[in-house]
Amino acid sequence: MKRFVVTSKGDDKSNAIKTILDQYLSDFDLIMDEETPDLVITVGGDGTFLHAVHQYFHRLEDTAFIGVHTGHLGFYADWLPDEIEKLVIEISKEKFELVEYPLLEVKVFKKHAKEYKRYLALNEATVRKIEGSVVMDININGELFERFRGDGLCMSTPSGSTAYNKALGGAIIHPSLSTMQLTEMSSINNRVYRTIGSPLIFPSHHVVQFKPVNEAQSFLMTIDHLTKSVDHVNLLECTVAKEKIKFARFRTFPFWKRVHDSFISDER
Template sequence: MTNRKNAFLFYKKDEELEEKIHKVREIGRKYDYQLVENPKDANIIASFGGDGTFLQSVRKTGFREDALYVGVNDGRLGFYTDFNTNDLEKIELALQSDQTEVLQYPTLEVSVDGTESFQCLNELSVRSQIIKTFAIDVYIDGLYFETFRGDGMVVSTPTGSTAYNRSLSGAIVDPKLPSMQLTEIASINNNQYRTLGAPLILNHDRELTLKIVQDGNDHPIIGADNEALSIRHSHEIKVKVSNKKIKTLRMKDNLFLHKVRRSFL
């Protein structure tokens, strides 16, 4: 990180956390890092909290491709947070050695009805807003694939495959595979309705289209990572793997498989 010296700290104000961050600031000054008040002036954006805080830091700062995102957790496990406020020695080691490396995580590019567009780092979720199932016609590269009926669908990135997607029995995908995964939420499968009934992993050059069938339930909740979007009367949602990637910093001895084993095994 020798060529990156302007850092912006993203966190929720908390007295206990503030005390820990003060110590991190002191370490940064020791190695000539400058703190900036505006994230637009930063080439390092460090979040303090869990994975949810990291996702918010990326979203609130506009998915910067020219900045390096660093996740620092507060004692909880995380897939995006390689550092810990309780282990200042490791943070200092990262600033002065070659024990770190930069990873590039793929994102999703989403458009709604051809107007609203946004990025996702973890997943896109489309869920029913009322206590009633709804139907979605699924198209892949413009070809009709199936009609889903149930509570909703989730489209996840490889890094997001360990989050909401996994709770739906989706597959865990290696982040080195540029792809997206479509997973059902409580699908109905009977003689009238039939879906694949399994997670579907699509290559990075595919385009997924979800057309919401207008049958009285045309107000779905659309979630981008851990944030609900106020988009009403949605009819068509297009999703593809974006060319935009997020750069993150991790320790070389903390591989994705280490995180999977530590979190789930």
């Protein structure tokens, strides 16, 4: 017996669809369960999807995600409101395909703290300053690669490569690849500071560290849609997480078609 929960963006249209989904799925003898769902169905857009994923990060082993979009076509929310009945019928079947995408792990080590804080991101993690430039040493597998100075740094997942990473000039990576990508935000290059200036793509066994030159500085760190202010950071460590996110797939929707429809197609 499948357990499900439906989350909504909160607007009238999304709330109405959530109500319909709750009723239809219950009519098919599925159990509504906010605590331990097998399926999390989001109604809204990619932002709604990200919020739900973070809410259920602790259940990645047991929970799959589905997105219904009520705005523009999303990379995570790909079912249309007029397809609700079809989606409910597919969900009610005993089996469905699970597709797994990699996540980003970020560890924050603070000076004098006994333990580090660990975060997971579906799209990306960024670091920037409230005022002035970010100055950090970038270490790859324990070796100094460069000293970065600029507006900030972005480390993205393959599925997040179409989000902020793309706006920064990063590459679009197929989400079946277990990688992470580092892109710069307006780096400063002169006789003192030199950076590679190009996006860097790392395999899953690599560890990338950001070490602030001045540990007393305060930074703004984002983890997907969440923004945190951090200070006295000794080290930020990025790796491809051991955990993966599961998507429930009931039909073929190729990633490159999704990219085409989002960025190239002029259909509205």
